[in-house]
Amino acid sequence: MCGGGRISSRLPTADDSNGAHVTTHAVSTKPAKRVVAVDRFLTFIRIFLVTMIVIGLLAFIWQQIDADNVFARWRNPGARGLTGDQFKGLLISGLSQGSMYGLIALGYSMVYGVLGFINFAHGEVFMVGAMTGFIASDKFAANGLWESNFLLCLALIMLMAIFFSTFTAILMERVAYRALRNSPRLIPLITSIGVSFFIQNLVLGLFGPATKSYPRLPEWLADQRSILTFEIAGTRILVLVVAAASMTGLWYIVERTKTGKAMRAVAEDKEIASLMGIDVNRTIVTTFAVGGAMAGVGGILWGLMFRSVTHMTGFLPGVKAFTAAVVGGIGNLGGAMAGGISLGSAESLAPLLILEPLGVPGVSQLKDAVAFTVLVLVLLFKPTGLFGERLSAEDRA
DSSP: HHHHHHHHHHHOOOOOOHHHHHHHHHHHHHHHHHHHHHHHHHHHHHHHHHHHHHHHHHHHHHHHTTTHHHHHHHTTOOOOOHHHHHHHHHHHHHHHHHHHHHHHHHHHHHHHHHHHSSOTTTTHHHHHHHHHHHHHHHHHTTTTTTHHHHHHHHHHHHHHHHHHHHHHHHIIIIIIIIIGSOOTTTHHHHHHHHHHHHEEEEEEHOOOOSSSEOOOOOHHHEEEEEEEEEEEEEEHHHHHHHHHHHHHHHHHHHHHHHHHHHHHHHHHOHHHHHTTTTHHHHHHHHHHHHHHHHHHHHHHHHHHHEEEEEETTTHHHHHHHHHHHHOOTTHHHHHHHHHHHHHHHHHHHHHIIIIIIOOOOOGGGGGHHHHHHHHHHHHOTTTTTTSOOOOOOOEEE
């Protein structure tokens, strides 16, 4: 009897079919209930966000038809709608800002595709480019060259920004990341955050906390131009043209050159690429360099458009660019650029097209909330991003 009591008190064995069934059921039911509760919560979030977007858009359309309609009097009595020119201006603003997000997001996607981790210090590479542009343009303005020969100065500061951003990215890879290449992914991720803080504080110590302003742009560049009924400032045209040219050049490098083929091979499988004679270290350095160059271009465009830069300039655009990379599909270069444009357009349009008709106060201050709401929506409906992830064989496994 004593032995029987001991047997009944222990965990059931394979022969105890009834007990085993009961125990297995008890262990597996609790997680199953948790999963069902999480699914219901996520479904509620999906329905809530989509409902708010639909109601906001319908309210905006009704507001455009009749600004004094019943819903507008209830939620937003001061509503007046948007004119065609205002809508076009918002669209161009979103496209130009989204293009800069896309240029930064390219660096995130390229590094993730090759090394499999998010380099959170990439925003500071962008900031280095913007700060380099300020220093160089300020010197040119002091010597009178900025006004007398603007195009030459622009080309020079672009080259300098690309050089210093590329150098920063390469140095970052060599000093901070190469020794951690075979470590668990959490370690280089945390290291990248430390590198980000280090660069921010280094620039703070060198140049101080005050905002640095770019010199005034020439009138012919700042003037509005009419293109297909769109009134576009010359600076925004410059941003769109340079971003498109940079993306085209990157596509050619990745898809049509031996270096690009090596980058794609290393991103797919580093060991097999090494066996095929590809220098993996050199390819990874090249990936950081190209991503740094794209960030340098974005930094100059940011400085020309907003004409100010601080040691914190790279933080929020870096976070937004990472969001754009996830929205487009991490590891997907075309998706990164499309994600940046989508995010910038949503930031520009959604506050006035969705939030303002719903009566949400302070919509002009909610651009950041809109950006991360877009991220949540994409993750809820398509976790791999709008254009799908491009992962290595190891990540897919």
